[in-house]
Amino acid sequence: xxxxxxxxxxxxxGVTVSGPGDVSPVLVASMLVGQYGQAExxxxxxxxxxENPLRDARGFEAARNKEAAEEEGALVNLVLxxxxxxxxxxxxxxxxxxxxxxPRDCVLWDKSGEAILNASIKRALEILPPGxxxxxxxxxxxxxxxxxxxxxxxLVDRAVPFARLAASLIPFFVTRQVFAGAGKVGTEEAGLxxxxxxxxxxxxxxxxxxxxxxxxxxxxxNTRDEPHADPERYRRLHVICGDATMCEVTTFLKxxxxxxxxxxxxxxxxxxxxxxxxxPVEAFKTVSRDPSLEATIxxxxxxxxxxxxxxxxxxxxxxxxxxxxxxxxxxGGSSWPEDVVAKWEQVLGGLxxxxxxxxxxxxxxxxxxxxxxxxERNGLEWNDAKLKLIDLQYHDVDPERGLYYKLVAGERVxxxxxxxxxxxxxxxxxxxxxxxxxxxCLARYATSLVAASWDALIFDLDGxxxxxVPMLDPFKGTEAGTRQLLETYAEPSGLVQALQG
Amino acid sequence: MPxxxxxxxxxxxxxxxxxxxxxxxPEAQQKGRRLKEDMDRLLDEIDSVLEENAEEFIKNYxxxxxx
Numbered sequence: 001x002x003x004x005x006x007x008x009x010x011x012x013x014g015v016t017v018s019g020p021g022d023v024s025p026v027l028v029a030s031m032l033v034g035q036y037g038q039a040e041x042x043x044x045x046x047x048x049x050x051e052n053p054l055r056d057a058r059g060f061e062a063a064r065n066k067e068a069a070e071e072e073g074a075l076v077n078l079v080l081x082x083x084x085x086x087x088x089x090x091x092x093x094x095x096x097x098x099x100x101x102x103p104r105d106c107v108l109w110d111k112s113g114e115a116i117l118n119a120s121i122k123r124a125l126e127i128l129p130p131g132x133x134x135x136x137x138x139x140x141x142x143x144x145x146x147x148x149x150x151x152x153x154x155l156v157d158r159a160v161p162f163a164r165l166a167a168s169l170i171p172f173f174v175t176r177q178v179f180a181g182a183g184k185v186g187t188e189e190a191g192l193x194x195x196x197x198x199x200x201x202x203x204x205x206x207x208x209x210x211x212x213x214x215x216x217x218x219x220x221x222n223t224r225d226e227p228h229a230d231p232e233r234y235r236r237l238h239v240i241c242g243d244a245t246m247c248e249v250t251t252f253l254k255x256x257x258x259x260x261x262x263x264x265x266x267x268x269x270x271x272x273x274x275x276x277x278x279x280p281v282e283a284f285k286t287v288s289r290d291p292s293l294e295a296t297i298x299x300x301x302x303x304x305x306x307x308x309x310x311x312x313x314x315x316x317x318x319x320x321x322x323x324x325x326x327x328x329x330x331x332g333g334s335s336w337p338e339d340v341v342a343k344w345e346q347v348l349g350g351l352x353x354x355x356x357x358x359x360x361x362x363x364x365x366x367x368x369x370x371x372x373x374x375x376e377r378n379g380l381e382w383n384d385a386k387l388k389l390i391d392l393q394y395h396d397v398d399p400e401r402g403l404y405y406k407l408v409a410g411e412r413v414x415x416x417x418x419x420x421x422x423x424x425x426x427x428x429x430x431x432x433x434x435x436x437x438x439x440x441c442l443a444r445y446a447t448s449l450v451a452a453s454w455d456a457l458i459f460d461l462d463g464x465x466x467x468x469v470p471m472l473d474p475f476k477g478t479e480a481g482t483r484q485l486l487e488t489y490a491e492p493s494g495l496v497q498a499l500q501g
Numbered sequence: 502m503p504x505x506x507x508x509x510x511x512x513x514x515x516x517x518x519x520x521x522x523x524x525x526x527p528e529a530q531q532k533g534r535r536l537k538e539d540m541d542r543l544l545d546e547i548d549s550v551l552e553e554n555a556e557e558f559i560k561n562y563x564x565x566x567x568x
Binding site: 012014015016018025089090091092135141142143144146148149151214215240370373374377384385386388389390392393400401403406407410412 | 539540541543544546547550551552555556558559561562563564565568
């Protein structure tokens with residue numbers, strides 16, 4: 001039986017300051033996060049006890065100075081009342097959504113993250129010289145070969161052998177770019193020329209099939225093994241090959257289709273052999289660099305297929321699986337699988353017949369349409385800096401300047417969540433995961449909390465003893481399970497006692 | 502759907518349906534004009550918000566570290 005899914009995203013934002021004052025990106029990132037948090041949230045530290053980014057899913061541990069990494073990461077860190085983590089990762093502000101149980105909720109809190117970054121800009125400007133401007137981009141590269149990540153996280157059954165998981169996912173990740181790509185002008189691969197526009201931001205940076213690295217020799221399937229949950233039962237699949245996406249439909253499809261494919265893998269309902277690619281890394285780039293969608297990639301069994309061909313086969317397998325009813329218990333009556341399949345089918349149909357009909361749904365199509373129209377009107381070559389700027393500014397999180405947000409304002413983009421929901425999501429957590437308990441404790445008892453993390457809260461109840469409340473099951477700590485308890489105790493000591501009783 | 506069936510469907514659907522007479526149809530022409538006007542307005546707006554001096558701005562946008 002497949003496992004009920006948990007979805008989450010982590011986004012590293014690109015930042016820069018223009019105007020007076022010489023401010024390094026590291027300082028801007030710290031100012032953004034630091035200024036956003038109220039004082040009582042700022043003093044709650046991140047609990048690193050269960051963190052180990054160097055543990056490999058294949059069963060070994062890489063060597064690196066873990067303490068140094070912890071120290072770096074601990075500098076500016078916030079756990080928010082919506083259950084999210086907002087912190088500085090090297091030179092980037094990073095927002096990790098709270099745990100959600102379906103792709104639409106994940107889109108909602110992913111968008112709340114953008115809104116939080118935008119709110120942070122306004123607060124950080126108060127401490128910069130007048131005239132300074134902060135720019136924050138939700139994209140994945142600076143156009144000069146430096147990439148920063150947008151990672152997806154999915155809860156997966158630990159019983160699935162990792163090798164099978166990786167082998168099944170690679171062809172899916174290679175081909176999902178046809179709808180999940182954010183679009184990019186040019187290429188950043190050294191020595192390569194003649195690429196005007198490609199589907200994805202990250203394809204240029206994929207160098208291996210499977211690996212632990214996230215900053216060098218980036219792999220299509222990342223092996224970081226930090227479940228942030230009971231390690232006997234769960235694995236957290238950490239996906240690093242995807243793009244930061246602005247369109248709600250694009251993000252919804254990226255998350256939803258991947259979640260469904262994972263459930264088929266868990267239930268052994270996917271015939272791996274019929275999808276295995278001959279040269280996955282090469283194919284990843286071939287697919288990205290062919291906006292006509294006509295290029296074929298070679299399969300291990302000798303067939304050649306387009307990325308869309310393969311996606312139709314994945315869709316067929318998922319539809320057959322949904323009909324079988326085998327996943328019903330794990331879906332728990334939720335309609336998200338059907339919603340994803342309907343959108344997936346509609347989008348693949350559009351890609352087959354006329355991709356331009358998808359400009360309100362897919363980022364790469366929306367961006368391409370803007371670039372083409374702008375290029376034509378001004379008679380520009382593809383290497384013109386203005387087109388690179390349009391590519392970058394499409395991802396600006398400030399609705400006054402961001403080109404994606406101009407499309408939203410012009411009602412050119414399909415929405416899945418409302419602005420009111422996004423605003424609420426900045427403050428309140430999802431109600432059906434442990435994020436509810438985490439966020440609620442931050443809202444109620446921040447002054448008694450010493451540290452928090454994905455799977456624990458540490459309370460200081462009397463100034464002498466620390467009490468650690470573990471939350472190893474991401475499905476426990478929901479509103480249904482803990483609201484009454486939280487409302488009973490105005491003081492955290494009573495709550496902790498009740499939990500331990 | 503099976504690949505063969507899909508290929509047929511693809512052929513059938515592209516080019517887009519032209520039952521209304523395609524480009525010669527006055528209604529379609531009007532719609533095309535409206536779309537172009539909308540896009541022109543959008544491009545004007547983009548011009549008004551694009552960072553000044555694209556070359557310089559792009560050159561100065563450098564991001565290091567992360568993940």
